[in-house]
Amino acid sequence: MDTYGVPHNSPDNANPSFIVNEQLLSKRWQHLLRCKQEFLTDESVDPRKLPGLSRAVADSWLRARRRGVDPYKVVKKPQLTARELQEIRRQREPLIAATEALIAKLQDILSDCGYILYLVDPTGVILVHEGDWKRNRPFPEYGSRVGVIANEETIGTNAHELSIKLKRPVQLLGPEHYAVVFQNNIASAAPVFDGDRQVVGALLLLSRPLKEEDDMFLMRQCKSELALVVSMAAAVAAELGLHQTGVEDKPTHGALPKQERRTTRPAEAA
Helix, strand or coil: CCCCCCCCCCHHHHCCCCCCCHHHHHHHHHHHHHHHHHHHHCCCCCHHHCCCCCHHHHHHHHHHHHCCCCCCCCCCCCCCCHHHHHHHHHHCHHHHHHHHHHHHHHHHHHHHHCCEEEEECCCCEEEEEEECHHHCCCCCCCCCCCCCECCCCCCCCCHHHHHHHHCCCEEECHHHCCCHHHCCCCEEEEEEECCCCCEEEEEEEECCCCCCCCHHHHHHHHHHHHHHHHHHHHHHHHHHHHHHHHHHHCCCCCCCCHHHHHHCCHHHHC
């Protein structure tokens, strides 16, 4: 058992955070913060042996450190050229369009709750960035982050890459992020699947910075944020499915619709 009564080999300890006991949430946050400080100040510390830290997060911390990722650095500018970003966005146009259509309906909610929403592709390229980042540190001086590559090689442990890798929703409490700049934010991510159940990207909701909130507030924040991003990812996936079906069923110029071509017998073709 770890500090919170979670067996070290249990599903809750094997995967990134899903809150087990709301009465312990603020204590868990502080415990994770101490683990993070210990890891960053002592290179001999193996995070896989720290109680209460999920194995997926611990492994990611180790990979980020071995890659030389600076936990105190913020990626400020796009690493892609305008031409490279344009080509990626062209390839992901249906995904971007479905996401932006959904954002248009939920923009007031995102703004009122202080959320920042990202759409990232499977390599971590930010395709869409929406929300009031002007009030959300550390973003005021940076503006839109579209075109930034935000993956384990550039920012270390993050919720969206884990959700893509694990093919399920992931929520990280602030200190679980490798980058120190996010240690006061809750991040909730959900993968987006296409009609063939392939992961084509992920949606990420980043909370406003939190300060000494009580357990009940943190629990509501975690639950509502995770539920919202999962619902949004499902809505985007449904829209993608409709788009994919429409493209497949649309007849090419001078050809019969797909269903008619499939049912027409050779003797009738003439």
